[in-house]
Amino acid sequence: DTGVSQNPRHKITKRGQNVTFRCDPISEHNRLYWYRQTLGQGPEFLTYFQNEAQLEKSRLLSDRFSAERPKGSFSTLEIQRTEQGDSAMYLCASSHTTGQPQHFGDGTRLSIL
Amino acid sequence: KQEVTQIPAALSVPEGENLVLNCSFTDSAIYNLQWFRQDPGKGLTSLLLIQSSQREQTSGRLNASLDKSSGRSTLYIAASQPGDSATYLCAVSPLSGGSYIPTFGRGTSLIVHP
Numbered sequence: 001d002t003g004v005s006q007n008p009r010h011k012i013t014k015r016g017q018n019v020t021f022r023c024d025p026i027s028e029h030n031r032l033y034w035y036r037q038t039l040g041q042g043p044e045f046l047t048y049f050q051n052e053a054q055l056e057k058s059r060l061l062s063d064r065f066s067a068e069r070p071k072g073s074f075s076t077l078e079i080q081r082t083e084q085g086d087s088a089m090y091l092c093a094s095s096h097t098t099g100q101p102q103h104f105g106d107g108t109r110l111s112i113l
Numbered sequence: 114k115q116e117v118t119q120i121p122a123a124l125s126v127p128e129g130e131n132l133v134l135n136c137s138f139t140d141s142a143i144y145n146l147q148w149f150r151q152d153p154g155k156g157l158t159s160l161l162l163i164q165s166s167q168r169e170q171t172s173g174r175l176n177a178s179l180d181k182s183s184g185r186s187t188l189y190i191a192a193s194q195p196g197d198s199a200t201y202l203c204a205v206s207p208l209s210g211g212s213y214i215p216t217f218g219r220g221t222s223l224i225v226h227p
Contacts, residue, residue, distance in 0.1 A: 004156070006156075033214075040219060041219055042117070042202050042204070042217025042218050042219050042220055043157070043202075043217050044217075045214050045215070045216075048212065048214065055212065056212055056214065091156055091157070093157075095213075098213070100144075100145055100147065100162060100206065100213060101147060101159045101162045102147075102159070102215070103159065104149075104156035104157040104158070104159075105156050106154075106155050106156040107155070107156050109154070
């Protein structure tokens with residue numbers, strides 16, 4: 001069990017640029033979740049996959065946000081035309097089909113200049 | 114819509130004290146409740162998971178209880194140590210829908226000083 005891996009750990013970019021984050025889940029987990037966490041808050045759910053199917057995406061923050069999990073293994077989260085308000089920690093978690101417990105990665109810290 | 118509240122928001126105690134962290138939720142139709150620990154700049158580490166049919170779970174110096182009818186859970190930390198310093202988050206997963214998408218509280222920031 002190598003744990004959930006997220007890359008990069010930190011991303012600094014200028015407003016208006018596109019960014020992409022990668023998440024590698026625990027290998028036998030078929031569920032993968034994305035969250036956003038801002039300072040002093042708990043994680044806020046964005047979207048999740050079961051295998052390659054994206055089962056919930058209505059809570060993505062805007063149409064600038066999209067996620068993929070093309071082969072049911074790793075996943076990417078893309079933010080287009082970044083804004084100052086997108087600065088946050090983006091967390092990925094994986095689990096078995098039962099959804100619990102969720103195992104989290106260390107996140108990607110996004111800073112928008 | 115489920116709402117999760119954690120009290121206190123912050124806590125500073127001397128080493129050796131026994132602690133109680135509180136979590137309350139508004140919708141009692143839950144699948145389970147999970148307590149996490151988060152160190153600064155890191156992801157979440159699962160501490161204890163309580164299924165809706167259970168009343169408590171224990172792991173080492175940690176004990177979590179669940180009273181679903183009153184919408185409350187407590188995390189008890191015995192004989193606190195400086196290494197326990199972290200933010201503790203409570204998350205509740207819904208019973209219906211099959212998504213098990215958790216709702217998190219804002220956390221309790223704990224400092225244990227030597």
